[in-house]
Every structure is written in structure tokens, then in C-alpha cells.
Amino acid sequence: MNTPISALLERKASALFVTHPSASVADAVREMNRHRVGSLLVLDGGRTVGIFTERDVLRRVVGAALDPQRTRVAKVMTERVFTIAPGTTVEEAMILFAEKGCRHLPVIDGERCCGMISIGDISRWVAELHQAEAEQLKSYIAGGYGA
Numbered sequence: 001m002n003t004p005i006s007a008l009l010e011r012k013a014s015a016l017f018v019t020h021p022s023a024s025v026a027d028a029v030r031e032m033n034r035h036r037v038g039s040l041l042v043l044d045g046g047r048t049v050g051i052f053t054e055r056d057v058l059r060r061v062v063g064a065a066l067d068p069q070r071t072r073v074a075k076v077m078t079e080r081v082f083t084i085a086p087g088t089t090v091e092e093a094m095i096l097f098a099e100k101g102c103r104h105l106p107v108i109d110g111e112r113c114c115g116m117i118s119i120g121d122i123s124r125w126v127a128e129l130h131q132a133e134a135e136q137l138k139s140y141i142a143g144g145y146g147a
Contacts, residue, residue, distance in 0.1 A: 021074035050077035
């Protein structure tokens with residue numbers, strides 16, 4: 001669990017999906033669907049001003065019966081963005097996901113956003129780690145009882 005988040009970023013596509021605060025919710029959702037992602041970083045002039053997530057759509061658009069064609073991302077995005085550094089460990093990220101109740105964390109290296117880690121990325125990594133450990137134990141046990 002001491003693996004840095006940068007190792008997980010290396011394994012996934014490096015594309016960072018973004019939107020602008022003036023974009024319509026409908027356009028932002030189309031972008032999320034096109035890339036099969038659950039969030040978009042909201043940038044204004046290259047500066048992070050928020051994050052737009054599936055939860056925002058459900059709670060602040062659908063839940064409030066707003067028109068996605070007319071509603072701007074700025075009105076419904078999450079403004080407080082929790083971020084992590086590339087050196088943050090998987091364990092630290094898991095704690096942050098649990099404590100903050102978020103599902104997506106932009107990875108910031110200095111002033112540059114170098115990717116996004118989701119709780120799904122962490123779950124897949126943990127599952128793969130456990131699978132590899134199980135295989136190693138099976139191999140050890142099988143080797144220990146061989147002729």
C-alpha cells in the first residue's frame with residue numbers, strides 16, 4: 001500500500017478530461033459519456049476552478065429538476081477540489097476517499113495536473129495486488145510440497 005499514485009497513473013491512459021465553467025451540463029455529460037469517465041476537471045484559463053461529477057448531475061441537476069441544456073457547469077460543479085501529489089501513497093489516497101467522501105482526485109505536480117485517480121482505479125489496483133499475492137502463495141505452497 002506504499003505504492004505511489006504515480007505508479008497507478010503510469011498504467012492508465014494519460015488523458016485528462018476537462019470542461020469549462022461556461023459549458024452546458026448537457027455538453028459536459030456528453031463529454032463524460034464519450035470518454036467513459038465519471039468526472040471532468042473544470043478549468044478556467046488553465047486554472048482549476050472545480051470538478052464536475054456524476055454525483056453533481058444526479059444531486060444538483062436531476063435532483064433540482066434543472067434543464068441540462070441551459071444549466072452551466074459553474075452553477076452545479078463541486079468547487080472544493082481535493083487533490084493529491086504523485087508521491088501520495090495508495091493507502092493515503094484510500095484514506096482521503098473515505099474521509100472526504102469523494103470518488104475522484106486530481107493528481108497535481110507543482111502547478112500542473114498530471115492525471116486523475118478514481119476510487120475505481122484504486123479498487124482495481126488493490127484487487128490485482130491481492131490476486132498476485134494469492135498466486136505467489138499458491139506457488140510457494142505448491143513448491144514446498146514438491147518432490
